[in-house]
Every structure is written in C-alpha cells, then in structure tokens.
Amino acid sequence: MKFISLLTTSLFLLFCSCSSLQPSARQVQSKTLIKMALNDQTGYKIIESLTTEIGPRLAGSAQEKRARSWAVAKMKRIGLQTVRVESFDVSHWERVSEDVHILSPNPQKLRATALGGSVGTNHSGVSAKVVSFKNFEALAKAPLKGLENTIVFVDEPMTRTKDGSGYGVAVVKRRRTTVEAAKRGAVAALIRSVGTDHHRFPHTGQTGYEKGVKKIPIAALSAPDADQLARSLKKGSVKIFLKIRVKSKGSLKSGNVIGEIPGQTDKFVVAGAHLDSWDLGTGAVDDGAGVGIVLGAAKTIVKQNLRPKHTIRIILFGSEEVGLVGAKAYAKKHKAELPKHIVASESDFGAGKIWKLDTRFSDSSLSEAKSLFKVLKPLGIKRGNNKAYGGPDLIPMRDLGVPVVTLKQNGWDYFDLHHTEDDTFDKIKPEDIAQNVAAYSAYLWMSSNTESDFRN
C-alpha cells in the first residue's frame, strides 16, 4: 500500500509540475472561448436589443418590468437554465418635469435635471438668490447662518481619470449637498453635474437626505450651464427660478433576473450587471454594456457545449441606480448560499476595453489569480492589485466574504455619458464589447473549473 501510495503521490506531483508548464485543459478551453468571442458580435447585439426594444428602464418602472421579461427570454434563448426573476420592492420615484431658469439679470433657461430621489418644489416653484461654493467641502465648512432663503450652488468639477477615481469625491457632493444646504436654511440646491463632458447634458444620479434635516429639492446643471451661472455670478447677483415636479409614493415591484449554466458541484461563480438604468438615456453604457458582456460571455460558453465543474450564475440586478436595492435583496435572499459563491465579478463601468485585472483572493489562492491573468494577458490586460472592488452590486456579498474580481474597463470617457440623455447605443464600439465578452468568458470558465476556494 505504501509503495502504491508513494507512486500515486509521485505521479500526482509529476502532473502538477507538468500542469504548471503546460496549459491546463481549462486554459486551453479559455483560449478557444476568447478566440470565439473576439470574432463574434453577440454582446453588441444584445446591447442593441435591450436599448432599442426597451430603452430607458428606471428602477420600478413599467420599462424595467419589460426589461425583466426581455432578459428572461434572452437568457432562455441563449440556453441558460433555471432562469427566474427574484422580486423585491423599491421605493417609487419618478421625474415629472424640471424648469430652472435665470430670472435676473440675464433671463435664460438652464439645462438641469432633478437628482434621483429629490423632493419636488410646490406648484409655484421657488425664486431665490444664488450663493455659490467652489466645492462641497466649502459648503460643509460654511457658517450655519447666512444662507436662509437662498439657492445653494456647488460648482465642483470632476476629474477625468482612466480608473474612475474622480467619482468618489464627486458623489459626496451629489448625495450630501441637500443636507448641508438645508441645515443652513437654503430653499433648494444646484450642483455642477457629476460628469466629465462639456455638453449640455445634466447628469442625474441618486441624492440623499438626513433624518431631522429638512428635505429640499436638488438639481444638477450641465457643465456649460454651470459655467454660465458661474460667469453670471462673477458679474453680480443672480436670481434663479426653480420648479421641480416628481412623483414619489409607496413602493413598486422590481427584481433580479438570474440564469445559470449548471455545473457538477453545489458551488457558483457569478458574473453580474444591472438591468435598470436612469430614465434620461437608454442606458447603453450604464449598464446595457454590462448586460451584453455577461450574457455574451455566457452564450459563448454555451455554444461550445462545455459543462463547467461549478455552476455559472448570471445575475442581472434590478434597481441598482437607486441604492443597490437588487444587490441587497440578492445578498439577503442568498445569504446561506454565499459561502458557496466561489467568486463574483460585475461589469458596470461602461463599454471601454478591459485593461487591468484586480482580484480579492486569499494569499494562498494567488496562484489562481496568476493562472487567470495568464489567460487574459493576450487581451491587453495588465495584472492589477489584490484589493478588487468587484462592482457596485457585489458590495453586499463582498462584505459577507465572497471573493471578487474586477475586470477593470477603461473609464476615460465613461463619465461623459454616465446618467445623461446621451447614454445611447451609438456610443458602443463592437470591438471593445467583443474584448470584454472574451475576458468574461475566460474569467467564468477558469473560475468555474477551479479546484480552489479563493477564501482560504
């Protein structure tokens, strides 16, 4: 027995040694998947279908419901199994109208959009003098008196970066200006849009309120309009009229759409994207692209008739934009199952090429990251760090211990379109989507055939 055992051990070590020199079966298969994906427009066509046949799909809306039906049908056509909708409730909020204009000294309309979740004004709107702050910090540090009955304007620009690192700071302004302005007696607030473009598109996005602080309405100005207001303020006092009408009552149904390529164990690897979009554009880069990428990757694998070791689970989250509502619902519902989630990744950073692989694995699993990187490298992808963010909808499960991967896209132009009317299908480049689909299919195949647990 001892001899046999020794022989087995030797053969095993020999195999391991070879496998580190020669590509494993999953690596060879991943290369085939990449080749297929790069020569295919599957992902691109899915984005076209979603953005054209559905269009905008605000959280909880009839359009988001239509998108769920679309997703169920698309997943079934691709050949995914156990396709289902997991429903949850989301607070009702919808835009009715905005009217923001300068009353004096230079009467003119300003292009503005109410931020998501903003309260409305009353029917007659508000008229007030504008007080400008160069950034959110300056407002937060301002004396608590002196802004009574004014409209506060936070004129903070956002920095353009490849990795989206300018977004964090900018989002604080979007979420907290209402609170700091209201504490000081302002009747409404305006911000320079969280965005990097210089077109007349205001960027929407979720705002926030604080218990015990009066809720005041807030709108974002497009960059040219913020410039116009800033120039006008340099010349003297400016009075603005602002009227925002919104509907917001009770809750609506939303849901996550899930489909799988069944494996042979009870474990999962996850690729996600979100199905909802803001109401202004057709949600092409945010996040039609992600939907096309993860469904495209799943289709690439199914077409190869490959059966993974672990189940590949595709999750199209609902109501991401309004506070990760679908992501939280998923983590709650699947809490007991999360330890069986080997790894998760979400595509939600636009439609640019992937240029970096970040992971969040245990130290002892870093060889898995290395293997994955080896497969992805020919796609022009660099090895990043081991502190991966994963994606917004992964936060709740990441916080509960699920290892994540970020296939980091080039976000240089992402915040030109993000949350604007201009987020439409024509901005999508098929070759960039094909590269993403290739990377996701390789990620899914490598991870779904791992022997490791990236936690330990």
Add this chain to the structure above:
Amino acid sequence: MKFISLLTTSLFLLFCSCSSLQPSARQVQSKTLIKMALNDQTGYKIIESLTTEIGPRLAGSAQEKRARSWAVAKMKRIGLQTVRVESFDVSHWERVSEDVHILSPNPQKLRATALGGSVGTNHSGVSAKVVSFKNFEALAKAPLKGLENTIVFVDEPMTRTKDGSGYGVAVVKRRRTTVEAAKRGAVAALIRSVGTDHHRFPHTGQTGYEKGVKKIPIAALSAPDADQLARSLKKGSVKIFLKIRVKSKGSLKSGNVIGEIPGQTDKFVVAGAHLDSWDLGTGAVDDGAGVGIVLGAAKTIVKQNLRPKHTIRIILFGSEEVGLVGAKAYAKKHKAELPKHIVASESDFGAGKIWKLDTRFSDSSLSEAKSLFKVLKPLGIKRGNNKAYGGPDLIPMRDLGVPVVTLKQNGWDYFDLHHTEDDTFDKIKPEDIAQNVAAYSAYLWMSSNTESDFRN
C-alpha cells in the same frame, strides 16, 4: 506746364513701380493690426459678454431687443460712431413645447425640436404610424397616395465637410419635407436633424410651407433618436405620438445695429455678422463668434487711432435665422447707397480658423485680391476662388451688385453645434477667434484704403 506734367507722370509711375515691390502703407498698417489682434482677446471677450449677459436671442424676442441695446453700448464703448438701430418687423414665432415619443412597440421619449416656423399640433397631439424615407428625394418621388394619416420620417444624414458643402442638400430636407409630406396626406413630419454630431441634440432651423398645401407640424430628431427610430422600424411597425405647441401671431420688432469708423469719402466697406440666434443655445458659434470677430476687428483699428479713407461700417443683422429678414431690410433701406459699398464680408460660419480667401471682384480688380491675400497669407490663409458667397446676410446686397469677400472658416465641427442647445460659449477657442479678428482687421483696413472699385 508740359514738362511739369511729364515730371509728375514719371514720379507717379516710379511710385507705382516701387509700391508693387515694397509694401504699401496700408499693408504695413495691416500687418501691425494683425500682430495686435493676435496678441489680444478682444473678440473672445465680446463673445463671452454677449452669450453670458444676453444668452439666447430669438428673432423678434425680448432677448434680441436686449442684444440690440447691448450692441449699441458695446459699439459706443469700442469707439464706433453714428451708432444706431435700424428697425424692421419680423413675423412672430416661438416654441412652447415639444413631446415626441414612441407609443408602440417600445414606448420611450424621443429628443426632438420643432423646426422654426412650424405650425403646432392641436392640444391633444397626433398619434400615427411612421413611414420612413431614406432621403428627401425618395419622399419627393413617392406616389401621391399611400401616406394618408401617417407621420413621414426623412432619415437623411448630412455629410461632414470643411467647407460646409453638405449643408445645402440637408437644408432642402428641412425646408421642403412639410410640403411633400402634406401633399401625400401625412399628418406630421419628422426629419433626422441637419447636423453632423452624434449627441442627443436635435438641430432646429427654419422650415417652409407652400401656398395651397396644408401646413403640417415638423420636428427634427437628434441623430441618436433618428437611429433609435430607424432601428425600431427595422424590427416592425412603429407608432408615434407628437405634440408641438408654438406661439405665432402677428409681427414683432427687430432691427439691425450699425456703427462706423468714419472715412474721408462717401464710400463704405462692410463687415457683418448676425445678432439673433436660435432659442435653444446661447448662439456662441452661431453667431456670437461673428459678432465678436467683426467688433473685435473694429476695436483693433480704433485702438490704433487710424482713420480710413472710406468709412468702415459694421452691421449686426437682426432676424437672420428666420429668413434673412434684417439683411433684406438693410438692402431695401440702403438701396440707393449700395453702389457706394465697395465690398462686404460677413462672419457667420462658426468659430474655426480662417483657412481660405474667396473674392467676388471684377477681373480688373484682381490685383486688389492679390494684395489682400499677401497680407492674410501669414495667418495660414490660402487663396481661394473669385466666386465668393460672402455670407447669408450679404445675399440681398450681393444680388444687387455689391462685391463680396469670404474669409472662409474651417467648418469641420460647425454643424455639430449649429442650431442646438449645445451652441454655448465653452466651445469657443480664444486663439481661433484672435486669428479671425486679425484677418478681419486686415481685410477692413486694406479695403477701406483702396483706390479701386472692385466692380469695374
């Protein structure tokens, strides 16, 4: 006496001979003006002032009136003389609201703008099936039956060029779609915007009607919306709702604003631009730029304390956009004086650098074109043809025999912004404006000190 006469003639010929080899005084002075203008932001600051302090200035509106007061004050501050407003009437038209959306199969809002002069729908709007034509010609050739109670959509793109040559064809579509659609029983019309961008900005502009043909409402879709409609139509039948509200009743006051640098003869050289803009943007490239350029050029000359031989007349035309109303009023009012207009040029093709000089002079005056070209050449300006267009507001006087010059700007990007909301000050580059101001000051100085009459 004979001897003296001979001596005079000889000296005169000697002078002429020298002057063809050595730069004349006006050439030397023009070079100084160019140098001054290139190191100055006068034109740029004027554009900033107009677009910020006034903003949009639709023909006949209160804003256009404010712009006339602004122009009078600005001309006086520059040091122009005989500054006055020459009033005329313009038909009232203003936009109230547009609502265009797909009813079925994929309900969503489309970004559309009513064309200038369009009639409105009734209060309940119209709902109808869309019939698409690939271009205007296809519509014009369609049978006279078969489009009853439809919405006609002309999906004709515009070609991007440096010289704006794609505009002519595109404008036919804008002006005539209503007529050809109405002849065939359509209830409304949509066109793909006359523009070259791919943002969600519909381009407005004047439409037309024909006596005896029913007036139907017309709107332009932004390029991404035209794409969306085209893709939807490829998938099946599309029903659209369209509601346009406009105000249009009687006539309003408009006017041309004129200021001069007085000369020593009763003749004039003219530099023009138009003061009105469409209502959507702040009219920065169309035609705040032109206003800044010609006023900047006048200021450059005044600052040099130079007195021209012939009077330099700056004309800021009113109501250009709605049918050259100010231009026609000027030509009518000044008809008797037009033979004394030596030459005219208008800056109304955006804010790009001038790259070409076209003239429309008599053959015997081509040496004047040559002299002017010699001065402009260091600005990177090529010699063009002798069939100059001059500019839209010059058409009525050109048709009555006034020689014209085109200082042709690079219009590659012009139709990205033209007649859209996005035509705002941030699109203006100070260095390009300075080059234009330099060229206009040289043109004005050379022409206002000519001995020639460019007609003969």
